[in-house]
Amino acid sequence: MGGYTRETNLSQTQKISCRTKIREKIFAGNLNLKISSQFLFFNFRKLKDYVFVKFNYRIEVPNLNNPFEVHHGVYLLGSSSITHSDDCSVYLVDCGKEELVLIDSGAGSSYNLLVDNAESLGFNLTHLKALILTHKHIDHIGAAAKLRKNYHCKVVAHELDAKDIEKGEQFLTGAKAYGVKLEPCTVDIKLNQPETRLTFGKLEFKLIHTPGHTPGGISVVVDIEGKRVLFGQDIHGPLIPEWGADLEKYRQSMEKLISLRADILCEGHFGVYQPAEKVKKYIEGYLIQYSR
Ligand SMILES: [Zn+2]
Numbered sequence: 001m002g003g004y005t006r007e008t009n010l011s012q013t014q015k016i017s018c019r020t021k022i023r024e025k026i027f028a029g030n031l032n033l034k035i036s037s038q039f040l041f042f043n044f045r046k047l048k049d050y051v052f053v054k055f056n057y058r059i060e061v062p063n064l065n066n067p068f069e070v071h072h073g074v075y076l077l078g079s080s081s082i083t084h085s086d087d088c089s090v091y092l093v094d095c096g097k098e099e100l101v102l103i104d105s106g107a108g109s110s111y112n113l114l115v116d117n118a119e120s121l122g123f124n125l126t127h128l129k130a131l132i133l134t135h136k137h138i139d140h141i142g143a144a145a146k147l148r149k150n151y152h153c154k155v156v157a158h159e160l161d162a163k164d165i166e167k168g169e170q171f172l173t174g175a176k177a178y179g180v181k182l183e184p185c186t187v188d189i190k191l192n193q194p195e196t197r198l199t200f201g202k203l204e205f206k207l208i209h210t211p212g213h214t215p216g217g218i219s220v221v222v223d224i225e226g227k228r229v230l231f232g233q234d235i236h237g238p239l240i241p242e243w244g245a246d247l248e249k250y251r252q253s254m255e256k257l258i259s260l261r262a263d264i265l266c267e268g269h270f271g272v273y274q275p276a277e278k279v280k281k282y283i284e285g286y287l288i289q290y291s292r
């Protein structure tokens with residue numbers, strides 16, 4: 001696959017050190033991650049098969065420990081530091097007219113905390129109309145079945161990822177690597193277009209197919225109070241071919257995201273970026289990295 005490189009030219013010590021870093025820092029969800037000029041390895045097959053990406057710039061992420069309002073009606077409800085180390089960032093959108101939407105659900109074990117956090121912000125999830133799953137990875141879909149069952153919300157995902165979500169596929173969703181049992185979840189609305197618009201409350205959600213990280217990855221754009229908010233989960237990758245990643249499609253998707261000129265980026269693991277200039281820089285940074 002173009003641009004995809006196997007580990008070949010690093011010493012054993014470097015490999016071990018990189019493996020440890022990626023496991024402990026990224027997948028254990030330490031948001032105080034600081035990386036500069038180094039190779040990072042991802043190992044999902046018990047030390048057999050490695051994929052790596054190169055980072056040569058610095059990432060600094062604030063430590064976010066409590067749910068908070070990101071922008072008018074948009075809340076960060078859960079994340080690796082707020083709810084559980086396995087969780088992606090979980091965003092709640094208050095759409096008005098007593099309709100709520102969740103973007104992703106975390107890996108599953110933090111379900112009760114997510115419900116509590118919504119309550120602490122003054123929301124009751126009985127008003128939850130939709131759970132939008134940006135892609136099929138376990139850290140984003142683990143609580144989906146429970147949320148659907150308990151709140152009767154519509155689960156939305158792209159059809160290319162929906163089949164693994166509905167099957168409860170353990171390997172391709174990353175559930176096996178996380179050591180989590182994925183509960184299968186029915187996907188009520190299966191997207192199959194480059195762009196789909198759904199309205200909840202007073203807000204129009206644009207769901208844009210952005211494959212690359214997974215075949216059925218989507219990004220969500222909502223214009224709220226004069227700002228364009230982009231929910232772009234897992235822009236950072238990783239790109240694991242064995243899980244269906246595609247570098248060329250990823251590049252095209254990132255170009256598409258840049259062209260949206262979002263003011264606020266709600267990312268999947270590394271927090272919230274604004275204003276527009278920082279959003280562009282963040283996406284471009286990964287585009288450059290994955291182009292080398
Ligand atoms: Zn992912």
Ligand SMILES: [Zn+2]
Pocket residue numbers: 088137139140234268269
């Ligand atoms: Zn993720």
